Amino acid sequence: MSEQPPGWTLDPDRALPAEPGVRALAREIYAATSRLPIVSMHGHVEVDLLVQDSAFENPAELFVIPDHYLVRMLVSQGESPADLGIPTHDGTPFETDPREIWRRFCRNWKLFRGTPTRYWLEHELAVVFGAPVPPSEEAADELYDFLLDTLSREEFRPRALLDAFNVELLATTDSAASTLTGHRKLAETDGRQRVLPTFRPDDLLHIRRPGWAADIRELSEVSGIEAGDFDSFLAALRGRRAAFLQAGARATDHGHLSADTTPLDPADAREIYAAGLRGEASPAQADAFAGGMLFEMARMSAEDGLVMQLHPGVLRNHHRGIRTRYGTDQGFDIPVRVEFTRALQPLLNSFGMDPAFRMVVFTTDETVYSRELAPLAGAYPGLRLGAPWWFLDSPEQMRRFRESAVETAGFYNTSGFVDDTRALASIPARHDLARRIDAGFLARLVAEGKLGLDEAVETGADLAYHLPLQSYAPRS
Incomplete structure (x- = not known):
């Protein structure tokens, strides 16, 4: 990275607390974390950008x-x-x-x-x-x-920037039917596995989505298992998860509107899947299938060790005209209220106490951190809170996350900061902001006599680096 030129200098204390005594403490904590390696385990940079490595x-x-x-x-x-x-x-x-x-x-x-x-x-x-x-x-x-x-x-160039940013691990987001060719090429080129795939099966779990039947055909082709019925569909998904694990994947990623995880009776699941293939599934059936498949994904994570990431609560492509003219993901994804306590109960009752199961939950609804998610993460060993995500990854909401979650869940039932960006050049900026906000929050605890400075420095390093590594560590 370049040194700042004399004509444009950023405030070295940007985003740190304004009160002089707390700011001095925050500077010390930030100095101990600012140069730690970056672990970016919830990202959307395209692997082909790094494979091609073009200017x-x-x-x-x-x-x-x-x-x-x-x-x-x-x-x-x-x-x-x-x-x-x-x-x-x-x-x-x-x-x-x-x-x-x-x-x-x-x-x-x-x-x-x-x-x-x-x-x-x-x-x-x-x-x-x-x-x-x-x-x-x-x-x-x-x-x-x-x-x-x-x-x-x-x-x-992209790969040189990864080195300049001190990126130790970078996760991409990949469809369940991805051949993962780019990841293999990159690992061969780099001689190390620094860029990891993440298993994202959303397109296959929403059976009324346009193109769903075509995606099922693609899954069948890539997996080598004809997914003509529900049981074969589950087998094909397990096969793809195994391929992702072999390619270095450490996590799955699920973006649903609801957090519902009610399991389906196998007979009902088979019936709904068959209706989906015929193009006859009702909205109610599609919702039930999505919730039931989140439960199945949790079961598979307990089996194979992939960390399950869930981020519900976004009504995507809110403006139909924008979607028609420009396609999906054009800035019209709008957060909605989410209920977690009852929605996650089936999943957590089955897997939340299982030492083999790990889940990281993100949300765009900050009102649920103190009311629902922090108490859940403070009770279930299998659950951790993801860092503020998407619409919440701003300075004030990062501070509010710490204030609302830490008293109940502590620092160590969170994932640490893992970002959420498809913009390669913004990765160090996002991690720098998170480290500054955490330094300020920890400094306040020191100033109030709630932590020693040595504890605050250690915690800052854990949030920035050690907790992301631990939260997404491969199963031994």
Whole structure:
């Protein structure tokens, strides 16, 4: 990473507490954690980006077009996704000039004041890429040309950036039917297994989703098991999980609307699966199947040791017109309220006390941490709380997470910080922010006489590095 240039210096105490005495303690704790290796076990960087290891084409392709946080803010202020370079699916024109896309972003820089996007982008631009000035309408072309030249250098290619960021482990997210070819190529090229796949079977567990039958055919082809009935479907999933384990996977990932884990009677599961293949499954049957399959995924995790990650509570693709014109995942995924205590009871009653079972739960509904999730994690050995995720990975909500969860669950029933990004360059920024917020929270405990400084330093290191390694350690 580049040193900050003299023309643009970020505040070294950014995101640390304002009170001078607590800030001094936080500086000491942060200094002990800031250079620890990064363990990024809940990420969405595409493995092919690292396999190809090509130079990033331009600043718009790196910073603007793929960042749904950034795009959604500009769209909320009247910008068109097409004008920001988002390709259309209906043949309507969209902006293809990356410099013009970059200028549009720079003109709107003030919209990100007070947001985590502002923090991450400042860290990426100033610390990672050494940009001479912050974005603005006046500096747009100067900044674009500087970044274009910087991105052409070998040390700013994707795999070199992993080294510069001190990434020890990086998990990707991969469909159950993935051949995992990219992971094998990367392990052979690097001579080590630093980038790990994560088993994400969502497309196969929602039987009314468009394209579900085609995905079942793909699963059958890749697994070598014809998934023509429910029992064969389960066998095919077990086979794919085994292939992921062989490729180094340590976890599964499940993004459902509900946290329901009610098991299905086998006869009912077979009937619903058959109805799905015929295209006749009802909404109620589809919901029951999704919940029953989460229970089956927990059973399989207890069997094979893959850590089960669950992050329910997002109504995806809220605006139908945006989905039709631009496709999925364009910033219109909106959080909804989630109930966990009753929803997870079947799963936790069956597996929560099993030493072989491990589960990490994330949520976008911060109201449930103190009411439901912290008490559950504080009781069940198989359950840990994931770090603030997605809409909650902002400074104030990170602080509130610690305040609401630690008193009941403690620090050590959490996963540590594992991030949630598809933007490679934002990984160090996200981890840096989490380490600063945790340093501030721990410093306050020291100032209040609740922890010794040595304990706070040790806990900070655990949250930043040791707990993620432990939470996702392969079964011995």
